[in-house]
Amino acid sequence: MNSFNQPLRSAGAWVDVEAGTASRAIFSDEEIWRLEQEKVFAKSWLFLAHETEIPEPGDHVTRQLGNDPVLVVRGEDGRIRAFHNSCVHRGTKLCRTDAGNSKTFTCPYHGWVYGLDGKLQATVYPPEVAAKIGESTSSLIEMAQVDSYAGLIFGTWDETAPSLDQYLGDSRFYIDLFANRTQGGMEVLGPPQRWVFKANWKLGALNFAADGPHAASVHGPITYLTLQVPPEQILQQLINSPAVVIGEGHNCIFLEYPGEAPDYAGFSPALVPLYQQQLNQAQQRMLARGLTKVMTNFPNTSWVESSVTFDDKTPPIPFCNLRTWQPLSAQSTEVWNWLLVEKEAAEEFKQQSYEIGIRTFAAGGTFDQDDAEAWSAINLGCRGSIGSRYEVDFRATKHYRDEPIENFPGPGVAYPSTFSEMSEFALLAHWQKVMSAGSDC
C-alpha cells in the first residue's frame, strides 16, 4: 500500500446478524468495495484454474482476480505457480493470451524475458545496467501460496494465510461431492466462459450459497419446461430441503429427490460404482439423494450441479458447474464459468453433459439468464442515495436459527429449509467478520 492510495475507511457494522439484516450499501458502495479488495480478496484463497487446463510443463492460462491479471503456469518441474501477470519493469501486462504453452514469457514493451519459474532471465540492457536492475535476481510478483485440492488450483496473496486444506476445512466434504467423487477426478470440458453483469459480486456468491426461494419464482418455469416438474412440487422441495452452514463462510443447499426416486437418479449408471469406491458412507448418502446442490466457497467460488434434459426422449443428464465472481467494481462483476466432468466418463456422456451445462448455467444458459436479470435489478434498487440507507432482509433466519437438523449426515450446521436463508446469510455474516478483522468495530 503506498501513500498515493486513498485512505481506506474502516469497516462498518453492515451486517446485523441478530436482526437478520444487512445494509444495501454493501452492494454498491465503491469505498466498501475498495476495503473488500484488501480485507477479503487480498487475504482469501481464490480459485485460479483446474489442473487439467495446464497438464504439461510450459502450459499456462491467464486469469483476472478482480482487476489484477494473473498468470498460472506449470513449470518444467511440474509445479504450478501463479504470478501477477505484469512485468516488473514498467508493469506491462506480460502474457496477453488466454492460454498457451511456452518456455519463457517475453514482455511486449522492452523485451525482458522471464522463465516459467518467474525469474527474470534476460534483458537487452548492457551488462553493467543489467546488474543494476537485478537481471539475475528479479522475478515476477508471485502469489504467496498456491495449492490444489481435488485438481482445483487456488492461490492467495497472503503469506500468513492458513493452508488451503485448513481454509477449505469442512467444505472439502462437499467439494468432494462435486469434484472428487471418482478416483481419476474431474476434467474441464473446455476453457471458461466469461461474461459481465452490472451488479456486485456478492449477489452471485450469495445466490449460490444458496438462495433457495428464488429457484421457485425465477427458475420454476424453465424447470417445468425442461423436467416437467410442476412449480408446486419445486416449491415444496425447496421448502423441505436443507441449507448447510459449513463454517468459515462456506455454505450450500441440497435439493433432495422426492422419496420415490431411486438412488443416484440423475447420474450416469456407469459412474455410480466409481462414486461408491471413492466417497465415504455419509457422502454417498448425500450424493445419492441430491437432485441439485449449490455451494459457495468464501469468498467468490461457486458450484452448481443438477440433472436436466432438453428433449423428451433423453433422461436428465447431470452437469457440474464451477464459477468465480470477479469483482470488477462495486457494481460490476465478471463471471468465469467452467464445466467439469469425470475423466472416466464415456465420450458421449461428456458431450451430453457439456451441452446440458451450457444450456442451463452459462452465458447462454436458460437459468443464468434470469439470475443476472435479478441481480441487475437489485443493483438498480440499492445503489441510490436513498436506497442505500436501507437494508436487505434476511429475517427468515430468525424463524429457523435455533432449530438445526439433528443428525445431518454432513459437517456443518444444517437447517431444515432453504427458505431459512441461513446458509446465504451466513456468508454475509462471515464477510462482515473478515471485513472487521483488525479494526475496532
Add this chain to the structure above:
Amino acid sequence: MPGTDSTMARLLLSGEALSDGDFRRVYDFLNLESDCLGLGEYETWYGLLSPAVTYKVLAPAFLDATRPRRYGRENAYFDDDYASLGIRVKQLTTPGFTIAENPATISRHFVTNIRGVANGEGIEVVSNVLVVRVRSTEPEPGVVSARRFDRLVETPEGLRIESRLAQLDQVSLQQLNLSFFI
C-alpha cells in the same frame, strides 16, 4: 471455429456463384429472419429452422499467433438442436416464463456482408451480424457481433436453416446474458 473461414473461402472460390435470383432469395430470407429476431417473433423464427437444425454459437479466444494452444471442447455459448431451441423459444415467448425478457429487451439485428454459394445440397451463406440490445435493467445499449456460417436448404415452403455456426467477437461478453438468438 478454426478453419471455417478458409473452408468458406475455398467454397466461395470453387463453388457455383449464386445467381442474382438466388442471392435475392437468400437476402430476403436473412432479412425476414433478422426481423423475426429483432421483433421477438420467435415462433415464426422457429418455423424457419429445419427440424434437423444444428445451432452453435462459439466464443473466440486470444491465442499466440505462432503457438496457439487450445484445450477441451470448443467454447460454445449455444450448442443446440431443434428440441432444445424449442424449449428456449417457449421460455422466451411465454409470459411469466423468463424475467429476463419481461419486459422484453429492445433489440435490432443488422445483417451485412452476405455471400453465398450453392453446392447441390443447399446454399452455404456467410454473413456478419450486429445485435444492438437495450434492456430495462441496462439502459446503455449493448452490442454483440458475430460472423455467421449458415447452411440453408430448399423445402417446399422455401429456404430453411439447417445449420448455423456463429463465431462471436467478444472474449469476455459484455452482456449479462444471451437471452436471444444470433
